[in-house]
Amino acid sequence: MKTSFLAHGKVILIGEHSVVYGYNALAMPIMSLHIKTTVEPATQMWMDTAHYQGSFFMAPSEYDGLKYVVKTMLEKANSTETLKITYTGEIPIERGLGSSATVALATTRAMNDYFKLNLSENEIIAITNHAEMINHGKASGLDAATVNSNYLVFFNKKAGPTALRAKLNSTLLIMDTGELGSTKKAVSLVHEQVATDPKAAAKIAKLGKLADEAKSAWLKKDQAQIGTIFNQAQAILHSFCLSTSKIDQLQKIALANGALGFKLSGSGLGGIVIALCHNSEIAQKIAAKCQNIIANSWIEEI
CATH class of the missing domain: 3.30.70.890 (GHMP kinase, C-terminal domain)
Structure with a gap:
């Protein structure tokens, strides 16, 4: 059995940095930039990306957010199954295009499908955003909300995201x-x-x-x-x-x-x-x- 999920990137239009302090921000999804996460059975926990191929939990520290996602999803599934998780796509890392939120979301959704967990949207976003906290030290939730949206997002840390279709x-x-x-x-x-x-x-x-x-x-x-x-x-x-x-x-x-x-x-x-x-x-x-x-x-x- 193999499952995949495709998640897109994002760009912040206005409000970066101030959003962390509780102010509003405006961000938009970039549908043309995406990363696909594929989950399949394997003989050991394995990660395959453009930059790292090897034991999943031995991956460098920049993958700590993903390690959290995978560990959490395995716990929710009450599973000790070993998996190969492959990442393909073209979102450049550390550029502000939401690559870390995109892979966290795609991994959460792909594993949710793989284990048939039927997690709620709120649970999926919470896991994605916690991975962002691990990656960046402080995350407002804006990236996680925008990579999960097909529309422009008006965002506040307390109120959450509102879709703007205009x-x-x-x-x-x-x-x-x-x-x-x-x-x-x-x-x-x-x-x-x-x-x-x-x-x-x-x-x-x-x-x-x-x-x-x-x-x-x-x-x-x-x-x-x-x-x-x-x-x-x-x-x-x-x-x-x-x-x-x-x-x-x-x-x-x-x-x-x-x-x-x-x-x-x-x-x-x-x-x-x-x-x-x-x-x-x-x-x-x-x-x-x-x-x-x-x-x-x-x-x-x-």
Whole structure:
């Protein structure tokens, strides 16, 4: 018997970092980027990924979240069965595209199907989010909610996710800087500033307010306003030292070539950036001008 589950990635539009402090955030699934988890019987517990092939529970520490998922699901199934769990797909790791939440969700769902556990949605998301806590030290639940959604997600840590089905009728250019971000390091960097500087706490509150404004502008299909909000958010994230010289360079190119707004997405210190564009032609033009300094790009109609 073999079971598989395909889960997609995500991109945070606005509210990264501030969402950890209880403010709202807006994120969207990226249906074109996904990871498939396949579970099948084996003679020993085995993990097969692009970066690691070997004993599941002897995998490096970056897989600790997955080890938790598998251990928890085996306990729920009251099973000592040995399995081979294979991961295939194309979501780059440590870029802010939700790779860790995606594999945690896909593993939970694939094992739920394999053992016919019939876990509830809340149970599946709780396991996924706990894996995220292990991976990143502090997780708001936003990534887990968005990789589990087919629609734009308006999220609050207390209230949870709300699906927004409205379209902006715009184009989002996502660019991979090729620089590995570190969520743990970035979250810690912001936390230190918030704990010691009242101005930093005020900036976090402003990021949360911008997320509320972005939701309102989205529902009005006000592309220009969302572009302005992106630029304001980027200035705040930059002030927290989360930007890099490459991100700054990409910002200049994007805004000089017709982008309505630009910001990093995710924890920062590398990872991905997003540029809001009127249409795909502008997005393609910006991507072409940036192609020599980025690892990859994707264009999503939003």
